[in-house]
Amino acid sequence: MAHPRSLLPLRFLYFPCSALAEVIEQLSVSSFVDGLRDPEISQLVRLARHKTISEALAQALEIEAAKQASRGTSKIRQVKAYHGNDRMETANGNLADIIIEVVEKYKKGQDSENPTMNRRRRIRCWTCDVEGHVKSRCPQPSTEQNQGNAN
Template identity: 30%
Template sequence: MAMKIACWTSIKKIVKLEAREPIAISSSAHTHCTSAAKLDVPRFDGTSSWTAFKYQFETLVKTNRWDDEQSFAALTLALRGDALLVLENLPSDGRTLERLMEGLDTRYGDKHLEHVFRAQLRDRTQRPNESLQQWGVEVERLVRRAYMSMTPETVEVNLVQAFIDGLRDTEVRATVRLGHHQTLKSAMAHALEVEAVRQDSRTHRVREVVVSPSVQPRQREGVVSSSAKSRYIPTCYGCGEKGHIRTDCPKRKRGSVDSGTQVNEESLN
């Protein structure tokens, strides 16, 4: 706390003096203020990603301008749990930053597991409930671990190939393959476009089926619809009146149908 206060006090003095005349700040004063405002090193116990922690640690070393001795001290204090065993197993005369980083790389790094990740990559395809974006993230995770010793160009080629080969939809896979993409980003954008077009096409076809005024199959078979039935009024062939059929004709039942009607009935029968 006293160091931070001293640092901020010196900075304020420098700002006031700069208003009067230019002043050169010594390298020792700059280093002192930088170390006072250093960033904390995250903790590592072996259960989280060593690759991610290593990247964070190297970034802090560069930002804080630590030398090997300061970096070794900071890394030692950051270790927790099983990760401390790596420090304990170092020989007393070989406890250096380089040896400690090598020990952690050997135990928690992914370089010696490349064949394992390649086997996982061969057996992995896009799952039914997995979106294209999720599939792309999973492919990148596996490929970058399976080909850590390869050049960035080779890794990118394998990224594109693995992404396309693992696509669940055969039509999307064939279309994207014809694009001859050079990057995973380009291949994924093409796959998303093809999927969107297909979805829009399916929606359009469903809309046409629902809205289409074509004759229904039951009407083609001669089945009269309910609306047609409500408009139909039967005509009696006996008396010529509407509202009933000949078999239900009241005049026929009463025997009052005239001769002309009887003749018509006989001719019809």
């Protein structure tokens, strides 16, 4: 909460001198509560319906201090330490086996037993139905282009 004290002298600048002091104070309290970042603190201060901004500020500071004090307790998790390289050797052994498997699959042709991969590799022209090139690179003239130019 960085702004509450800065609101005190500025609150009289925004309202005319003829306004009632209660209205000014209530609007100041409302602006202060609306500016609180923590929604829980804002809700508790709003429900208290303070008459002055100093009362609202005092309660907000008390709630924030209580929340920070209760936040200090945290659960500590148990940690198990491994001595020696037994665990590391096991992890490195498993990692080496996995790497060997991946390299073997790559050498076999990147999963050549998978039929969808083989289907994707073949390029066939839609015009002449010959493998090896696409329609835009077809050496034979397209019949669609000739029909389109006839108009």
